[in-house]
Amino acid sequence: MIKSGSPSGGSEEVSYHTPEDLFVASATICYMNGFLNFLERMHIDSNSFECNAVGILEKIGRSFEITKIEMKAKVVIESEELRSKIERALELAAKYCFVGNSMKCPITHETEVIVE
């Protein structure tokens, strides 16, 4: 179970996932799923995928809105020759992310592909 709530400062509430967390998480996970989907279609593999994302909430007029999501993805691959394909998979994952495309805000993607 995921507990959700807005933190009121009480210690028992520290571990609650907020709606804002879930919103940013949904776009980030969708990006990962898209990447995995394109890897499969392209018949290539990666050793790892991780992505850090930050969502910015700002006051717009009288209410708040998430105005930007910044993603930083890091992929480890086995050989240099995979690099261009992996970069293409990351690009397509960003373009076809259902959840990201359902949001008003722009989403930026910084990617790092490392050979190990």
Add this chain to the structure above:
Amino acid sequence: MSEESHEYQVKVDWTHGRVGNLSVEGKPKIQISAPPEFDGTKGIISPEDLFVAAATSCFMTTFVTFTKKMRIDFKSFSCEGHGTLERVEKGFQFTKILLKGKVTVESEDLVPKAERAMELAGKYCLVSNSMKCSTEHENKVVVG
């Protein structure tokens, strides 16, 4: 960054297949996956679930905020969220979210106030306001 601005940070790590972990600092790690209809594993939370959950939980927290501002009490709140994902020009997109909220109050005179708090919660829900799709509300207030 002004007082009117906040940042939310999450991290996703792929583990195997179409499964990974979602981490938010100081909070329990959640296993996540693609949904079964997109080749994911059954029984694991998907980004589609979280997208709808974000709107549903935001409606709840905003409702609570308005009841506090209006100084009214309620006995229970529950909300079912239904998201519709459809194929549009550029792949899939959420085209609608339906939130069915139910609130129980102690007496008849609280009904219109609770209805007003639900209406305002719908209007000021920051997550819904950050989505392209429209959010529809079916609100119900009962005395119990």
